[in-house]
Amino acid sequence: MKRLLLAGVALSVATAASAADMQARPYTKAPPAVVSPAYNWSGFYIGAMGGFGWETDAGSGGFGGGTVGYNWQLPGSQFVFGVEVDAAGASIKDSFLVDVGVTQENKTNAFGSVTGRAGFAVDAALLYAKGGFAWANAKTSFTDGVITFSDSQTHTGYTIGGGLEYLFTPSWSAKAEYMYTSLGSETYKFDGQPLDSGSFDFHTIKVGVNYHFR
Structure with a gap:
Protein backbone atom coordinates (compact mmCIF):
# COMPACT_ATOMS: atom_id res chain seq x y z
CA MET A 1 0.00 0.00 0.00
CA LYS A 2 2.83 2.41 0.87
CA ARG A 3 4.51 1.62 -2.45
CA LEU A 4 1.26 2.34 -4.30
CA LEU A 5 0.86 5.62 -2.41
CA LEU A 6 4.42 6.70 -3.26
CA ALA A 7 3.90 5.75 -6.90
CA GLY A 8 0.73 7.86 -7.02
CA VAL A 9 2.50 10.89 -5.54
CA ALA A 10 5.36 10.49 -8.00
CA LEU A 11 2.90 10.29 -10.90
CA SER A 12 1.10 13.46 -9.71
CA VAL A 13 4.38 15.39 -9.45
CA ALA A 14 5.47 14.25 -12.90
CA THR A 15 2.10 15.24 -14.41
CA ALA A 16 2.22 18.71 -12.81
CA ALA A 17 5.77 19.31 -14.05
CA SER A 18 4.77 18.21 -17.55
CA ALA A 19 1.80 20.57 -17.53
CA ALA A 20 4.02 23.47 -16.44
CA ASP A 21 6.37 22.79 -19.34
CA MET A 22 3.44 22.82 -21.76
CA GLN A 23 2.32 26.37 -20.76
CA ALA A 24 2.38 28.81 -23.68
CA ARG A 25 5.43 31.04 -23.89
CA PRO A 26 4.82 34.81 -23.96
CA TYR A 27 4.15 36.10 -27.56
CA THR A 28 6.48 38.82 -28.77
CA LYS A 29 5.20 40.90 -31.69
CA ALA A 30 7.71 41.31 -34.50
CA PRO A 31 8.73 44.92 -35.24
CA PRO A 32 7.00 46.41 -38.28
CA ALA A 33 8.93 45.99 -41.50
CA VAL A 34 10.29 49.11 -43.18
CA VAL A 35 8.92 49.27 -46.69
CA SER A 36 11.24 51.04 -49.12
CA PRO A 37 9.92 52.79 -52.24
CA ALA A 38 9.99 50.57 -55.32
CA TYR A 39 11.92 53.27 -57.23
CA ASN A 40 14.84 55.39 -56.13
CA TRP A 41 15.33 58.74 -57.85
CA SER A 42 18.93 59.32 -56.72
CA GLY A 43 21.59 60.11 -59.33
CA PHE A 44 22.53 62.35 -62.23
CA TYR A 45 20.26 62.91 -65.22
CA ILE A 46 20.29 64.76 -68.54
CA GLY A 47 17.43 65.59 -70.84
CA ALA A 48 15.73 67.63 -73.53
CA MET A 49 12.72 69.91 -73.13
CA GLY A 50 10.56 72.37 -75.02
CA GLY A 51 7.30 74.23 -74.78
CA PHE A 52 5.43 77.50 -74.99
CA GLN A 73 16.62 60.37 -52.14
CA LEU A 74 17.34 58.85 -48.73
CA PRO A 75 16.77 55.06 -48.79
CA GLY A 76 13.36 54.25 -47.34
CA SER A 77 12.13 57.85 -47.75
CA GLN A 78 9.70 59.29 -50.28
CA PHE A 79 11.25 62.78 -50.20
CA VAL A 80 13.52 63.76 -53.11
CA PHE A 81 15.84 66.78 -53.21
CA GLY A 82 18.06 68.01 -56.02
CA VAL A 83 19.54 70.75 -58.16
CA GLU A 84 18.79 71.41 -61.82
CA VAL A 85 20.28 73.60 -64.58
CA ASP A 86 18.46 74.27 -67.85
CA ALA A 87 18.81 76.55 -70.88
CA ALA A 88 16.74 77.08 -74.01
CA GLY A 89 16.73 78.99 -77.25
CA ALA A 90 13.48 80.91 -77.65
CA SER A 91 11.34 83.03 -79.94
CA ILE A 92 9.00 84.76 -77.50
CA LYS A 93 8.22 88.07 -79.17
CA ASP A 94 5.79 90.93 -79.66
CA SER A 95 5.68 93.88 -82.09
CA PHE A 96 3.55 97.03 -82.23
CA LEU A 97 3.48 100.56 -83.70
CA VAL A 98 5.04 103.27 -81.52
CA ASP A 99 4.75 106.09 -84.07
CA VAL A 100 3.65 106.62 -87.63
CA GLY A 101 5.60 104.07 -89.67
CA VAL A 102 7.80 103.06 -86.71
CA THR A 103 7.54 99.54 -85.29
CA GLN A 104 9.02 98.25 -82.05
CA GLU A 105 9.76 94.54 -81.58
CA ASN A 106 10.66 92.89 -78.26
CA LYS A 107 12.02 89.36 -78.41
CA THR A 108 13.36 86.90 -75.83
CA ASN A 109 16.09 84.94 -77.65
CA ALA A 110 17.18 82.59 -74.86
CA PHE A 111 16.64 81.92 -71.17
CA GLY A 112 17.71 79.53 -68.44
CA SER A 113 17.82 78.85 -64.73
CA VAL A 114 19.69 77.24 -61.85
CA THR A 115 17.16 75.89 -59.37
CA GLY A 116 16.74 73.67 -56.36
CA ARG A 117 14.07 70.94 -56.43
CA ALA A 118 12.08 69.34 -53.62
CA GLY A 119 9.60 66.58 -54.33
CA PHE A 120 7.52 63.69 -53.03
CA ALA A 121 7.84 60.34 -54.81
CA VAL A 122 5.08 57.77 -55.11
CA ASP A 123 6.99 54.90 -56.72
CA ALA A 124 7.51 55.94 -60.38
CA ALA A 125 5.81 59.35 -60.02
CA LEU A 126 7.50 62.46 -58.59
CA LEU A 127 5.52 65.60 -57.72
CA TYR A 128 7.93 68.51 -57.18
CA ALA A 129 8.38 72.24 -56.65
CA LYS A 130 11.44 74.20 -57.77
CA GLY A 131 12.84 77.71 -57.67
CA GLY A 132 16.03 79.74 -57.95
CA PHE A 133 18.10 82.00 -60.22
CA ALA A 134 16.93 82.86 -63.73
CA TRP A 135 18.32 84.77 -66.72
CA ALA A 136 17.13 85.74 -70.20
CA ASN A 137 18.70 87.38 -73.23
CA ALA A 138 16.30 89.86 -74.84
CA LYS A 139 16.47 92.08 -77.91
CA THR A 140 14.54 95.27 -78.69
CA SER A 141 14.42 96.81 -82.17
CA PHE A 142 12.95 99.97 -83.70
CA THR A 143 12.48 100.17 -87.46
CA ASP A 144 10.78 102.43 -89.96
CA GLY A 145 11.20 99.95 -92.78
CA VAL A 146 14.49 101.50 -93.89
CA ILE A 147 16.58 102.17 -90.77
CA THR A 148 16.71 99.78 -87.79
CA PHE A 149 18.12 100.41 -84.34
CA SER A 150 18.46 97.43 -81.99
CA ASP A 151 20.20 96.33 -78.82
CA SER A 152 20.40 93.12 -76.74
CA GLN A 153 20.79 92.76 -73.00
CA THR A 154 20.85 89.91 -70.48
CA HIS A 155 18.34 90.24 -67.66
CA THR A 156 18.55 88.37 -64.33
CA GLY A 157 16.01 87.54 -61.66
CA TYR A 158 14.23 84.54 -60.18
CA THR A 159 11.96 81.70 -61.25
CA ILE A 160 9.53 79.48 -59.31
CA GLY A 161 7.12 76.70 -60.22
CA GLY A 162 6.69 72.94 -60.21
CA GLY A 163 5.69 69.87 -62.13
CA LEU A 164 5.19 66.13 -62.37
CA GLU A 165 7.79 63.62 -63.55
CA TYR A 166 7.19 59.91 -64.27
CA LEU A 167 9.70 57.07 -64.72
CA PHE A 168 8.30 55.00 -67.58
CA THR A 169 11.44 52.78 -67.47
CA PRO A 170 14.11 52.56 -64.72
CA SER A 171 16.32 55.00 -66.69
CA TRP A 172 13.88 57.19 -68.67
CA SER A 173 11.34 59.69 -67.39
CA ALA A 174 8.88 62.18 -68.89
CA LYS A 175 7.85 65.46 -67.26
CA ALA A 176 5.41 68.36 -67.52
CA GLU A 177 6.23 71.65 -65.78
CA TYR A 178 5.00 75.21 -65.25
CA MET A 179 7.37 78.07 -64.30
CA TYR A 180 6.90 81.76 -63.54
CA THR A 181 9.97 83.96 -64.19
CA SER A 182 10.50 87.58 -63.06
CA LEU A 183 13.47 89.57 -64.40
CA GLY A 184 14.94 92.97 -63.57
CA SER A 185 15.40 96.05 -65.75
CA GLU A 186 18.36 96.74 -68.07
CA THR A 187 19.43 99.84 -70.01
CA TYR A 188 19.32 99.54 -73.82
CA LYS A 189 21.08 101.96 -76.16
CA PHE A 190 19.63 102.99 -79.54
CA ASP A 191 21.85 105.18 -81.69
CA GLY A 192 23.70 106.13 -78.49
CA GLN A 193 20.53 107.02 -76.60
CA PRO A 194 19.88 105.04 -73.37
CA LEU A 195 16.45 103.58 -72.67
CA ASP A 196 15.45 101.79 -69.46
CA SER A 197 13.56 98.62 -70.34
CA GLY A 198 11.78 98.20 -67.02
CA SER A 199 11.33 94.82 -65.36
CA PHE A 200 9.33 92.10 -67.07
CA ASP A 201 8.06 88.62 -66.38
CA PHE A 202 6.92 85.61 -68.37
CA HIS A 203 5.36 82.19 -67.94
CA THR A 204 6.36 78.87 -69.48
CA ILE A 205 4.77 75.47 -69.88
CA LYS A 206 7.25 72.78 -70.84
CA VAL A 207 7.40 69.05 -71.47
CA GLY A 208 10.55 66.96 -71.60
CA VAL A 209 12.30 63.63 -71.28
CA ASN A 210 15.25 62.80 -69.00
CA TYR A 211 17.79 59.97 -69.02
CA HIS A 212 18.87 58.88 -65.50
CA PHE A 213 22.37 57.45 -64.99
CA ARG A 214 22.13 54.37 -62.74
Whole structure:
Protein backbone atom coordinates (compact mmCIF):
# COMPACT_ATOMS: atom_id res chain seq x y z
CA MET A 1 0.00 0.00 0.00
CA LYS A 2 2.83 2.41 0.87
CA ARG A 3 4.51 1.62 -2.45
CA LEU A 4 1.26 2.34 -4.30
CA LEU A 5 0.86 5.62 -2.41
CA LEU A 6 4.42 6.70 -3.26
CA ALA A 7 3.90 5.75 -6.90
CA GLY A 8 0.73 7.86 -7.02
CA VAL A 9 2.50 10.89 -5.54
CA ALA A 10 5.36 10.49 -8.00
CA LEU A 11 2.90 10.29 -10.90
CA SER A 12 1.10 13.46 -9.71
CA VAL A 13 4.38 15.39 -9.45
CA ALA A 14 5.47 14.25 -12.90
CA THR A 15 2.10 15.24 -14.41
CA ALA A 16 2.22 18.71 -12.81
CA ALA A 17 5.77 19.31 -14.05
CA SER A 18 4.77 18.21 -17.55
CA ALA A 19 1.80 20.57 -17.53
CA ALA A 20 4.02 23.47 -16.44
CA ASP A 21 6.37 22.79 -19.34
CA MET A 22 3.44 22.82 -21.76
CA GLN A 23 2.32 26.37 -20.76
CA ALA A 24 2.38 28.81 -23.68
CA ARG A 25 5.43 31.04 -23.89
CA PRO A 26 4.82 34.81 -23.96
CA TYR A 27 4.15 36.10 -27.56
CA THR A 28 6.48 38.82 -28.77
CA LYS A 29 5.20 40.90 -31.69
CA ALA A 30 7.71 41.31 -34.50
CA PRO A 31 8.73 44.92 -35.24
CA PRO A 32 7.00 46.41 -38.28
CA ALA A 33 8.93 45.99 -41.50
CA VAL A 34 10.29 49.11 -43.18
CA VAL A 35 8.92 49.27 -46.69
CA SER A 36 11.24 51.04 -49.12
CA PRO A 37 9.92 52.79 -52.24
CA ALA A 38 9.99 50.57 -55.32
CA TYR A 39 11.92 53.27 -57.23
CA ASN A 40 14.84 55.39 -56.13
CA TRP A 41 15.33 58.74 -57.85
CA SER A 42 18.93 59.32 -56.72
CA GLY A 43 21.59 60.11 -59.33
CA PHE A 44 22.53 62.35 -62.23
CA TYR A 45 20.26 62.91 -65.22
CA ILE A 46 20.29 64.76 -68.54
CA GLY A 47 17.43 65.59 -70.84
CA ALA A 48 15.73 67.63 -73.53
CA MET A 49 12.72 69.91 -73.13
CA GLY A 50 10.56 72.37 -75.02
CA GLY A 51 7.30 74.23 -74.78
CA PHE A 52 5.43 77.50 -74.99
CA GLY A 53 6.05 80.80 -73.21
CA TRP A 54 4.26 84.11 -72.89
CA GLU A 55 4.94 87.45 -71.24
CA THR A 56 2.33 88.77 -68.83
CA ASP A 57 1.29 91.71 -71.01
CA ALA A 58 3.17 91.18 -74.27
CA GLY A 59 4.30 88.50 -76.71
CA SER A 60 4.42 84.73 -76.85
CA GLY A 61 6.24 81.93 -78.65
CA GLY A 62 8.02 78.61 -78.45
CA PHE A 63 11.33 77.41 -77.05
CA GLY A 64 13.50 74.31 -76.84
CA GLY A 65 16.63 73.30 -74.96
CA GLY A 66 18.25 70.94 -72.49
CA THR A 67 18.46 70.04 -68.81
CA VAL A 68 21.06 68.53 -66.48
CA GLY A 69 20.56 67.77 -62.80
CA TYR A 70 21.07 65.57 -59.76
CA ASN A 71 18.52 63.99 -57.39
CA TRP A 72 19.09 62.68 -53.86
CA GLN A 73 16.62 60.37 -52.14
CA LEU A 74 17.34 58.85 -48.73
CA PRO A 75 16.77 55.06 -48.79
CA GLY A 76 13.36 54.25 -47.34
CA SER A 77 12.13 57.85 -47.75
CA GLN A 78 9.70 59.29 -50.28
CA PHE A 79 11.25 62.78 -50.20
CA VAL A 80 13.52 63.76 -53.11
CA PHE A 81 15.84 66.78 -53.21
CA GLY A 82 18.06 68.01 -56.02
CA VAL A 83 19.54 70.75 -58.16
CA GLU A 84 18.79 71.41 -61.82
CA VAL A 85 20.28 73.60 -64.58
CA ASP A 86 18.46 74.27 -67.85
CA ALA A 87 18.81 76.55 -70.88
CA ALA A 88 16.74 77.08 -74.01
CA GLY A 89 16.73 78.99 -77.25
CA ALA A 90 13.48 80.91 -77.65
CA SER A 91 11.34 83.03 -79.94
CA ILE A 92 9.00 84.76 -77.50
CA LYS A 93 8.22 88.07 -79.17
CA ASP A 94 5.79 90.93 -79.66
CA SER A 95 5.68 93.88 -82.09
CA PHE A 96 3.55 97.03 -82.23
CA LEU A 97 3.48 100.56 -83.70
CA VAL A 98 5.04 103.27 -81.52
CA ASP A 99 4.75 106.09 -84.07
CA VAL A 100 3.65 106.62 -87.63
CA GLY A 101 5.60 104.07 -89.67
CA VAL A 102 7.80 103.06 -86.71
CA THR A 103 7.54 99.54 -85.29
CA GLN A 104 9.02 98.25 -82.05
CA GLU A 105 9.76 94.54 -81.58
CA ASN A 106 10.66 92.89 -78.26
CA LYS A 107 12.02 89.36 -78.41
CA THR A 108 13.36 86.90 -75.83
CA ASN A 109 16.09 84.94 -77.65
CA ALA A 110 17.18 82.59 -74.86
CA PHE A 111 16.64 81.92 -71.17
CA GLY A 112 17.71 79.53 -68.44
CA SER A 113 17.82 78.85 -64.73
CA VAL A 114 19.69 77.24 -61.85
CA THR A 115 17.16 75.89 -59.37
CA GLY A 116 16.74 73.67 -56.36
CA ARG A 117 14.07 70.94 -56.43
CA ALA A 118 12.08 69.34 -53.62
CA GLY A 119 9.60 66.58 -54.33
CA PHE A 120 7.52 63.69 -53.03
CA ALA A 121 7.84 60.34 -54.81
CA VAL A 122 5.08 57.77 -55.11
CA ASP A 123 6.99 54.90 -56.72
CA ALA A 124 7.51 55.94 -60.38
CA ALA A 125 5.81 59.35 -60.02
CA LEU A 126 7.50 62.46 -58.59
CA LEU A 127 5.52 65.60 -57.72
CA TYR A 128 7.93 68.51 -57.18
CA ALA A 129 8.38 72.24 -56.65
CA LYS A 130 11.44 74.20 -57.77
CA GLY A 131 12.84 77.71 -57.67
CA GLY A 132 16.03 79.74 -57.95
CA PHE A 133 18.10 82.00 -60.22
CA ALA A 134 16.93 82.86 -63.73
CA TRP A 135 18.32 84.77 -66.72
CA ALA A 136 17.13 85.74 -70.20
CA ASN A 137 18.70 87.38 -73.23
CA ALA A 138 16.30 89.86 -74.84
CA LYS A 139 16.47 92.08 -77.91
CA THR A 140 14.54 95.27 -78.69
CA SER A 141 14.42 96.81 -82.17
CA PHE A 142 12.95 99.97 -83.70
CA THR A 143 12.48 100.17 -87.46
CA ASP A 144 10.78 102.43 -89.96
CA GLY A 145 11.20 99.95 -92.78
CA VAL A 146 14.49 101.50 -93.89
CA ILE A 147 16.58 102.17 -90.77
CA THR A 148 16.71 99.78 -87.79
CA PHE A 149 18.12 100.41 -84.34
CA SER A 150 18.46 97.43 -81.99
CA ASP A 151 20.20 96.33 -78.82
CA SER A 152 20.40 93.12 -76.74
CA GLN A 153 20.79 92.76 -73.00
CA THR A 154 20.85 89.91 -70.48
CA HIS A 155 18.34 90.24 -67.66
CA THR A 156 18.55 88.37 -64.33
CA GLY A 157 16.01 87.54 -61.66
CA TYR A 158 14.23 84.54 -60.18
CA THR A 159 11.96 81.70 -61.25
CA ILE A 160 9.53 79.48 -59.31
CA GLY A 161 7.12 76.70 -60.22
CA GLY A 162 6.69 72.94 -60.21
CA GLY A 163 5.69 69.87 -62.13
CA LEU A 164 5.19 66.13 -62.37
CA GLU A 165 7.79 63.62 -63.55
CA TYR A 166 7.19 59.91 -64.27
CA LEU A 167 9.70 57.07 -64.72
CA PHE A 168 8.30 55.00 -67.58
CA THR A 169 11.44 52.78 -67.47
CA PRO A 170 14.11 52.56 -64.72
CA SER A 171 16.32 55.00 -66.69
CA TRP A 172 13.88 57.19 -68.67
CA SER A 173 11.34 59.69 -67.39
CA ALA A 174 8.88 62.18 -68.89
CA LYS A 175 7.85 65.46 -67.26
CA ALA A 176 5.41 68.36 -67.52
CA GLU A 177 6.23 71.65 -65.78
CA TYR A 178 5.00 75.21 -65.25
CA MET A 179 7.37 78.07 -64.30
CA TYR A 180 6.90 81.76 -63.54
CA THR A 181 9.97 83.96 -64.19
CA SER A 182 10.50 87.58 -63.06
CA LEU A 183 13.47 89.57 -64.40
CA GLY A 184 14.94 92.97 -63.57
CA SER A 185 15.40 96.05 -65.75
CA GLU A 186 18.36 96.74 -68.07
CA THR A 187 19.43 99.84 -70.01
CA TYR A 188 19.32 99.54 -73.82
CA LYS A 189 21.08 101.96 -76.16
CA PHE A 190 19.63 102.99 -79.54
CA ASP A 191 21.85 105.18 -81.69
CA GLY A 192 23.70 106.13 -78.49
CA GLN A 193 20.53 107.02 -76.60
CA PRO A 194 19.88 105.04 -73.37
CA LEU A 195 16.45 103.58 -72.67
CA ASP A 196 15.45 101.79 -69.46
CA SER A 197 13.56 98.62 -70.34
CA GLY A 198 11.78 98.20 -67.02
CA SER A 199 11.33 94.82 -65.36
CA PHE A 200 9.33 92.10 -67.07
CA ASP A 201 8.06 88.62 -66.38
CA PHE A 202 6.92 85.61 -68.37
CA HIS A 203 5.36 82.19 -67.94
CA THR A 204 6.36 78.87 -69.48
CA ILE A 205 4.77 75.47 -69.88
CA LYS A 206 7.25 72.78 -70.84
CA VAL A 207 7.40 69.05 -71.47
CA GLY A 208 10.55 66.96 -71.60
CA VAL A 209 12.30 63.63 -71.28
CA ASN A 210 15.25 62.80 -69.00
CA TYR A 211 17.79 59.97 -69.02
CA HIS A 212 18.87 58.88 -65.50
CA PHE A 213 22.37 57.45 -64.99
CA ARG A 214 22.13 54.37 -62.74
